Amino acid sequence: MGVQGASCWLRLRELAPSLADAERRVATFVVRHARRVPELSITDLAERCGASEATVVRLCKRLGLRGYQELRIRLSAELATEQPQIVGEVRRGDGLEEACRKLFASMGAALQETLRVLDRAALERVVEQVASARRVDLYGVGASGVVALDAALKLLRVGVQAQAFTDPHLQATSAALLGQRDVAIGVSHSGSTKDTVEALRVARASGAFTVAVTQVGPSPITRVADAVLNTVAREPLLREAALGSRVAAMAVLDSVFAGVLLRRYAPARRALERTREALVGRKY
Incomplete structure (x- = not known):
């Protein structure tokens, strides 16, 4: 699997922030108007984005596609099979039932x-490292x-x-004291949280095996990680609530937990039985 297994829509969305201006305009248009793009010629798309046809082709090549025609085909197929990215956003005026359904x-x-x-x-590698670590x-x-x-x-x-x-201070202290038998895991959906990235960088310099749990695409945290476990979430209007990204990151780390188990x-x-017995008296 991995990033290459992701849909074209997803890869464009995650790539967009790191692209040059003209390519970013094209990528953003495609992400926002995915249903319209298959109906547009390359000339129409370029004009709507204020870019050249060569820019459109270059963006398609960046995705590993042969050209714009293949992008149109891929998007049409993704829409036809109702890829999960086409999910309604919670909007002002939605009833509670509709909001719950969308969420x-x-x-x-x-x-x-x-x-x-x-x-x-990467998941197998992380499980192996965590299962044998002195400290995580x-x-x-x-x-x-x-x-x-x-x-x-x-x-x-x-x-x-x-x-x-x-x-942040405890993160830095922890990271400085890790060694070669240890594992450090940094969780950051954006991949750009300074304190988390810096902690992972220090942990790696200390000799620890480092893991990033973050969204698809290059980011500062992926540059300091020995293994990357990607997550996907679409929550543009509720980004501050971090709903989808939190659920996805938990699922990834639950997978690590299952692998270790x-x-x-x-x-x-x-160990589970012993900790269960230790906690049983704390419940009514």
């Missing part, structure tokens, strides 16, 4: 598309910090010495 559809789409792009080889430290802030805390708790329950850090099943089951 659940968006989260389901995030999970399906994340599964589609998830690099299985996770970094994240905001909603990504919640994801890191959730993953650390689950790993701890199966006997992995895991801890999550959401404070399977790899060290007997001791993990014993």
Whole structure:
């Protein structure tokens, strides 16, 4: 799987911010008007974007396509099979029932598309490293910090010495003290959260195996990671709430947890039972 398994629409959306002006205008138009693009000639598209036909072709080549005609075909196929990216946004005036339907559809789409792009080889490598690590430290802030805390708790329950850090100073301290037998996992949907990226950079310099859980496409965090686990989420009007991205990142780290559980099943089951017994008296 991996990034190359992602839809053209998704790859364009994730590439757009890093493109030069003319290519970015074309990519943005295609993302926003995916249903109209298959009906437009290359000349029409170029004119609407204030770009040249050569720019359109260059963007298609960047996606690994032969040209604009193949892009039109791919988009038509994605629309015909109702790819999960075509999910309605929650808008002012929606009733609660409609908002719930759209949110659940968006989260389901995030999970399906994340599964589609998830690099299985990278996942296996991360599971192997985490299962044998002396220590696993996770970094994240905001909603990504919640994801890191959730993953650390689950790993701890199966006997992995895991801890999550959401404070930048503690992240830096943790990263500086890691070594070659340790794993550092940075969670950042944008891939540009300075504190998380810096913590992962320091952890890598300290000798730790570093993992980035982030959206598809190049970003600062992918440059300091030994392994990248990509997520997909579309939430333009509710981006601040980080709904889809949080669910997708949790699913990816739950997959790591499942892999670790399977790899060290007997001791993990014993650890789960012991922690369950330790907590049973804390419930009514």
